[in-house]
Amino acid sequence: MPESNRGFSAYFRRDLLLAYRRRGEVASPVIFFVMVATLIPLGVTPEPDSLKEMAPGIIWVMALLATLLSAEGLFVSDYKDGSLEQLLISPNLLVMPIFGKVTAHWITTGLPLTLASPLIALMLSLPSVAYLPMMAGLALGTGCLSFLAAIGAALTVSLQKGSLLLTLIVMPLYMPVIIFGSAVVQYSIDGMAWSGPLAILGAMLTAAIALCPLAIAAVLRLTTIN
Amino acid sequence: MTVNDLRFERDDIAVINDACLTLDDGEILQIEGPNGSGKTTLLRILTTALQPNGGEILYQGQILSKCRFDYLSNILFLGHQSALKLTLTAEENLSWITSELPGSVSVLNALERVGLRGYSDIPCHSLSAGQQRRVALARLLLSNAKIWFLDEPFAALDGQGVQFVEQCMERHVNGGGAVMLTTHQPIGMESVRRYSLVDSSDGEALDA
Numbered sequence: 203m204p205e206s207n208r209g210f211s212a213y214f215r216r217d218l219l220l221a222y223r224r225r226g227e228v229a230s231p232v233i234f235f236v237m238v239a240t241l242i243p244l245g246v247t248p249e250p251d252s253l254k255e256m257a258p259g260i261i262w263v264m265a266l267l268a269t270l271l272s273a274e275g276l277f278v279s280d281y282k283d284g285s286l287e288q289l290l291i292s293p294n295l296l297v298m299p300i301f302g303k304v305t306a307h308w309i310t311t312g313l314p315l316t317l318a319s320p321l322i323a324l325m326l327s328l329p330s331v332a333y334l335p336m337m338a339g340l341a342l343g344t345g346c347l348s349f350l351a352a353i354g355a356a357l358t359v360s361l362q363k364g365s366l367l368l369t370l371i372v373m374p375l376y377m378p379v380i381i382f383g384s385a386v387v388q389y390s391i392d393g394m395a396w397s398g399p400l401a402i403l404g405a406m407l408t409a410a411i412a413l414c415p416l417a418i419a420a421v422l423r424l425t426t427i428n
Numbered sequence: 429m430t431v432n433d434l435r436f437e438r439d440d441i442a443v444i445n446d447a448c449l450t451l452d453d454g455e456i457l458q459i460e461g462p463n464g465s466g467k468t469t470l471l472r473i474l475t476t477a478l479q480p481n482g483g484e485i486l487y488q489g490q491i492l493s494k495c496r497f498d499y500l501s502n503i504l505f506l507g508h509q510s511a512l513k514l515t516l517t518a519e520e521n522l523s524w525i526t527s528e529l530p531g532s533v534s535v536l537n538a539l540e541r542v543g544l545r546g547y548s549d550i551p552c553h554s555l556s557a558g559q560q561r562r563v564a565l566a567r568l569l570l571s572n573a574k575i576w577f578l579d580e581p582f583a584a585l586d587g588q589g590v591q592f593v594e595q596c597m598e599r600h601v602n603g604g605g606a607v608m609l610t611t612h613q614p615i616g617m618e619s620v621r622r623y624s625l626v627d628s629s630d631g632e633a634l635d636a
Contacts, residue, residue, distance in 0.1 A: 212466075216513070216516075220515055223551075279513075283511055283513065283514070284507050284510060285513070287477050287509070292500065293501040295610070407636025426477070
């Protein structure tokens, strides 16, 4: 059967290819991330000391908003063109295709954000010791954000304008990620060991990878029955 | 496969009421009924995209939930939505759907047979509605599913395209497959059995 044996890699590669075809659209969360962070020194204060205080929080809030921006489209286009239906009636488990799609989403949003973050850190005059912890934290944390946002995206897939609802659903789930994510940066600025909060982020990501695809699969089955 | 007393309600309104039908190997079954009579709903229930509110579906004498994997591996559903990615080319779409490697001969062959030779590397959004339909229909050539569920397969197709679909169905049926389709167009083939949804849901629809 040619149509049955497809899981993670088929969906992962297709979504990456689709993202590559719409490069401009995909780049917008990253541009948003960098632009807004540029406005902070202009709008609040250019004082390095006070910027340094705010930097961890700002970086994480921006990362959160940027993932939310792009999450809405995760399943919507598949829903509209009928490929989601084809996926749902395929004989295989939904979990691996979903895992592939969300991973592709992370590659196209979380990873670029992580790579762009030193630029923002520079603008917010973050001390250079905090760069590595910040990037490590963002890499793990944005993974969590992608998986959590995908649950919201699955819940709102059949709605016309689901973005506000998506934000409301997902925001509470983001809180632990943002708390420990900014703690990683804060600890490293204060010269403390930052591996603790980073480990918790890693644990959250592991849990998200294991559990979120199951939740998303169940949710997709529910929301598409109407 | 056999369907017994299938019922489906949407917001407490019966859409499909006690539909009973059978589909045997080598058979073409045309589902008839006016707009809104539940043709698509019926196909979506039979492809398990929707859950019925009552009744049972038997596949090879077995209840569907017992042989779900087997059943789903043997069906092909072509709906109103083409499931094509518009930013991908016709060839990329097809090779993805069939898990063939890009540039595979069978995909190019299928495209040629649906009359889209030379369009294989054009993104689907620049194709016309009828051409997109043809790309979607090329799946019929590449699939080895036994039961085809075709929802309005003739929509947006020209006369030649319609003929092509009919030929496909005929070959499929002669090879022991089965087809269930909805269409308002008369089919130029003998040996098409008809099933009408009108009688079963008419009274209900008036009440609502």
